[in-house]
Amino acid sequence: MSASVSLLPPSQPLILASTSPYRRELLARLGLAFTAVAPQVDETRQSNETATALVLRLAEAKARAVAAQFPDALIIGSDQVAVLDDAVLGKPHDRDTAIRQLEAASGRSVLFQNGLCLLNAATGEAQTLVEPFRVHFRTLTRQHIERYLDREQPYDCAGSFKSEGLGITLFARLEGDDPNALIGLPLIRLTALLEAANCDPLGA
Template sequence: MKNAKSPQLVLASTSPFRQALLGKLELPFIAIAPDCDETPLVNETAIELVERLAIGKATSCQLDSPSLVIGSDQVCVIDDRIIGKPLTREKAIEQLKAQSGRSITFYTGLALYNSQSESITSKVDTFTVHFRTLSQRVIESYVDKEEPFWCAGSFKSEGLGIVLFEKLEGKDPNTLVGLPLIDLVDMLEEQGFSVL
């Protein structure tokens, strides 16, 4: 439980998925839209990109009181190529066809910024998704039912997307949705912010 001397907890994200994940910890928090340019830099790797953006989001919020600010960013990689959000039905179908029968990697950057001490802690968590071999009918049916147009990789693992997978590999299933809670709990504890 947060005590009277604890800083406020801030999530630098407007994502309902990340807000729902942070809500699992049953801590009071506020969500603020970060002010961060998400354009990849030339020759930037996926790991460098998500860590830089997580830090950028966490440090971009203008706050009036002492805060612990959480920033997070995620990319999906297949064949060493960053795959973005599909945005359209056609792109989602194309992404899932490319992922059928293959393994793809998600990199999720996490940063915690202490506005009082101006210190920042960050890390990148990796999660691998192994896809079943998917027929055109299954792909189209899935896309039409769940409309994963705003999700990297064109699926929602917390929903019907689970039927597309053969196996999931990673430390924390929350990482795949976009917020590594196991790492976040460690970071909060290091700042003296007790979750329980």
């Protein structure tokens, strides 16, 4: 499954190793033509693997998973997890799990770790990094949580909210360098990686 966006073509084909609609929308903001491709990667967390190590490993694994299909391309891989204390919060997938996640986050802070990889498939060189972003939740009542979930149904989002939508009402404050990281793709750091790979969105 793939989807294309017709924008300014970079010097090398640009591939987004993801079918996330949120990441596609974010990457399109840079004005570069790209193709989104689903990577076939086992995302199971390894024994004793930290959240930072997990997102770094998966971001690069997703990029390399599609490299054989696009041997001359620049490939973007990304992965995100939410961490509360030492527990990793995945996508809730259903209302009951989302309620439990938001009740646990109420009045506390959740750290989002975003792994990012830019792989030059032609050379095998990978640039990788982790971009953190912290969300401080206001104290939420059960009624707040249920009303929010009924209206937005963010069951495919780590942490059980969409910050770009009504989820913003759940927060006391946000802490980080790039709010796009919270949605799933840190564009500020990605722009720097692309520029280093001679794919500057503002280049000629």
